[in-house]
Amino acid sequence: MNVRLYNARILTMEKNRPVFRGEIWVKNEKIAYIAPQEELEGEWAKDLPRIAWDIEIDCRDNLLMPGFKNAHTHSAMTFLRSYADDVPLDKWLNEKVFPLEAKLSGEDIYHLTRLAILEYLTSGITSIFEMYLTPDTIAEACLDMGMRCVLTSGLNNFSSSIEQLEDEYLKWNKKNSLISYQLGFHAEYTCSKELIYNISQLAHEYRAPVYTHISETAKEVEECKARYGMTPVMFLDTMGVFEFGGGGYHCVHVTGSDMEVLRRRRMCVVTNPASNLKLASGIAPIAEFERRKIPVAIGTDGPASNNCLDMFREMFLVAGLSRVREGDASSPDAMKVLRMATVQGARAMRLSKADVLAKGKYADIIMIDLHQPNMQPIHNIPKNLVYSGSKSNVCMTMINGRILYRNGEFNIGDSVENIYTKCDKIVRRLTDV
Numbered sequence: 001m002n003v004r005l006y007n008a009r010i011l012t013m014e015k016n017r018p019v020f021r022g023e024i025w026v027k028n029e030k031i032a033y034i035a036p037q038e039e040l041e042g043e044w045a046k047d048l049p050r051i052a053w054d055i056e057i058d059c060r061d062n063l064l065m066p067g068f069k070n071a072h073t074h075s076a077m078t079f080l081r082s083y084a085d086d087v088p089l090d091k092w093l094n095e096k097v098f099p100l101e102a103k104l105s106g107e108d109i110y111h112l113t114r115l116a117i118l119e120y121l122t123s124g125i126t127s128i129f130e131m132y133l134t135p136d137t138i139a140e141a142c143l144d145m146g147m148r149c150v151l152t153s154g155l156n157n158f159s160s161s162i163e164q165l166e167d168e169y170l171k172w173n174k175k176n177s178l179i180s181y182q183l184g185f186h187a188e189y190t191c192s193k194e195l196i197y198n199i200s201q202l203a204h205e206y207r208a209p210v211y212t213h214i215s216e217t218a219k220e221v222e223e224c225k226a227r228y229g230m231t232p233v234m235f236l237d238t239m240g241v242f243e244f245g246g247g248g249y250h251c252v253h254v255t256g257s258d259m260e261v262l263r264r265r266r267m268c269v270v271t272n273p274a275s276n277l278k279l280a281s282g283i284a285p286i287a288e289f290e291r292r293k294i295p296v297a298i299g300t301d302g303p304a305s306n307n308c309l310d311m312f313r314e315m316f317l318v319a320g321l322s323r324v325r326e327g328d329a330s331s332p333d334a335m336k337v338l339r340m341a342t343v344q345g346a347r348a349m350r351l352s353k354a355d356v357l358a359k360g361k362y363a364d365i366i367m368i369d370l371h372q373p374n375m376q377p378i379h380n381i382p383k384n385l386v387y388s389g390s391k392s393n394v395c396m397t398m399i400n401g402r403i404l405y406r407n408g409e410f411n412i413g414d415s416v417e418n419i420y421t422k423c424d425k426i427v428r429r430l431t432d433v
Contacts, residue, residue, distance in 0.1 A: 001054045001401060002027055003363075008059035009370070010034065011381060012357040013066050013342050019381050024064055025051070026363040029177065029401040034357055055403070057396075063368040063381060066357055067126025067397060068311040069345025072249045072270040072299025074132045074154075075116035076109040079427050080304035089217055089279045097304065103430050106134040111422045113141040118416060119309040120147065121405035124394040126364040129270070129299065129349045131184060131211075131249075133159060135168050139179045145412045146404050148364060150349045152184030152211050155199070156191050162198045169206070177362075178400060182350065183246075187213040188232045189220055193239075200240040207244050209267075209350070212236070214248035217281045221253045233258035242267055247348050249299065250275075251289075252282040259292050268295045268348040271340075273317035274308065275301035286322040287331045297348040298341045312389045315341050319386055334386040367396035 003026040011019045012034070023040055025033040077097075084096035109132065120128060127148040130138055135151045142149040151172055153165045165183065172181035183206070185191055185199050203210050215221050215232050228235045233254060236242065242265040251262070251269045262269065271284045289296050298318060300309045319337050323329050346355035354362045370378060374388045397405040404411050 002051060003398075003401065003403070004051070004053045004056045005059055005064055005365070005367075006056065007061060008064045008367075009061060009381070010357065011063060011065040013339065014356045014358065019063070021061075024357065024363075024365065026365075026398070026401050029362060031357060031359055031361050031363050031365075034359060059367060060371070062370050062395065064357070064365055065368065066342045066346075066355065067364045067366045067399065068124050068341050069127045069129075069297065069349060069351070069354075070120065070125045070300055070309070070311065071129045071247075071268075071297035071345040071348050072272055072301055073116070073128050073130060073309070074302030074304075075128065075130055075138065076104070076112035076132050077302035077304040078112045078115045078423065079104075079108075079430060080302075081307045083431065084304050085278075085307070089281060090219070092279065092305070100430050101133065104133060106137040108426045108430075109134045110137040110141045111419065111426060113138050114145055114412075114414075114419050115423045116303060116309060117141065117145045117147045117412070118410065118419065119303075121397045121410065121412075122394060123310050123312070123391040124366040124368070124397055125309070125311055126366065126397060126399045127346065127349060127351055127354060129182075129211075129345075131186075132302075135172070135181070139172060143176060143178060145414075146178070146399050146402050148178050148351070148354065148362075148399055149180075150351065151179065151181045154186045155184070155195070156186040157195065158190070162195070162202060165199070166202060169202075169208070180350065182211055183208050184211040187216075187220070188224055188236060193228075196236065196239050196241065200243075203241060203244055203246075209244050209246035210241050211247045212241075212249065214251050215253045215258070216250035216276070217279075218253050231255060231258055233261050237261045237265065247297075249301075250281065250284065252276055252284045254285065259288065259294060262289075262294050263292050268297055268344070270297045270299045270348060271318060272299045272301040272306075273314055273321055275305040277317070277321075278307075279305055283321045283325050285325065286318060287326045287328070290332060290336070295344050295347065296340050297345040298337075299345075310391050311341050312385070312391055312393075315386045315389070334380075334383040337386050338382050363398055363401040365396075365398045366394055369393045369395040 006023045020036045022036040131154045224232045245266040247268040343355045
């Protein structure tokens with residue numbers, strides 16, 4: 001399909017490239033052309049009449065930019081939204097989450113994931129880094145709705161296995177350009193030492209990065225120190241888990257020595273500020289990660305612990321909480337936070353073809369309505385996005401060259417009400433309502 005997006009402001013997120021007015025041409029799943037208006041009016045003008053456009057969209061001076069990358073989520077936990085709330089993390093997991101998750105089927109997870117995808121699309125999220133049960137049905141939900149998804153395993157002592165982890169890794173890194181897979185496990189505190197050793201061996205066999213929850217709470221850190229005499233980061237490093245890089249979700253309670261390991265192992269940190277606030281886990285040291293050259297990406301975490309899958313809210317919290325922690329109203333600046341939500345998220349997820357808007361990159365593009373009051377006046381677009389932006393400003397979400405959401409309407413192969421109805425039936429069955 002050939003799509004022409006014209007009369008637009010464009011923020012490519014390429015380093016040091018400011019917003020400009022121009023056009024983007026999409027051919028099938030990739031960007032075929034992107035340039036300022038003055039270039040189009042020169043050498044490219046002769047090609048314009050020859051192209052048979054399937055869709056031409058006048059952007060009306062609104063903003064085109066890369067979609068947000070939700071670098072940590074558990075999508076199907078939509079069934080627990082506003083149900084498992086207002087309790088500490090250990091009780092939240094053991095008394096609210098785990099008992100109901102034990103009742104889930106793969107088909108349940110398929111439908112519950114689709115509900116989350118609707119919310120991702122309205123928030124301008126074009127890629128998700130997904131850790132949850134039954135990766136196969138999650139992948140099918142994403143394929144059916146057109147969502148780009150990087151799967152990772154939530155392997156632990158109670159679910160999945162090393163054999164399943166390896167099978168999924170091999171299967172979903174060949175299947176489809178929308179789906180890929182990275183090695184992962186739930187957390188140190190849910191995995192035996194033997195299991196972690198086997199994960200490390202698998203990472204060495206494939207020379208692959210590994211992703212996991214790390215140091216989310218102070219209690220988690222203290223319990224690991226009681227078991228092994230080390231913090232989770234230090235223990236996992238001694239097991240060789242991060243020999244080929246990877247990432248840590250949360251990383252709230254980390255020491256200077258932990259950070260040195262993260263830097264040396266070329267790891268990324270995925271911060272989840274709304275979830276960490278709601279569960280009273282703490283505030284991650286974002287500015288210190290930046291000072292130590294440890295890349296930071298942003299995730300929403302799941303809709304049971306957040307409960308909102310909204311990257312605008314996450315960006316504001318990353319900026320605001322870091323400043324409170326540091327006592328510095330200038331750190332980090334808005335453009336750094338915007339890069340965390342886009343470029344650095346893509347790199348954490350190993351999505352090198354979806355990080356910025358450029359010729360040959362995947363056409364994962366969102367349009368931001370700049371004609372709403374919260375975007376006016378237009379002194380500085382990146383600052384508006386981070387400090388006053390809202391998911392209500394997202395007027396188009398395109399993934400892989402397909403427009404999946406535009407002006408409040410979805411193009412996802414099913415009716416929204418049908419998805420709601422199926423999910424409501426699942427929730428009623430699980431909660432015995």
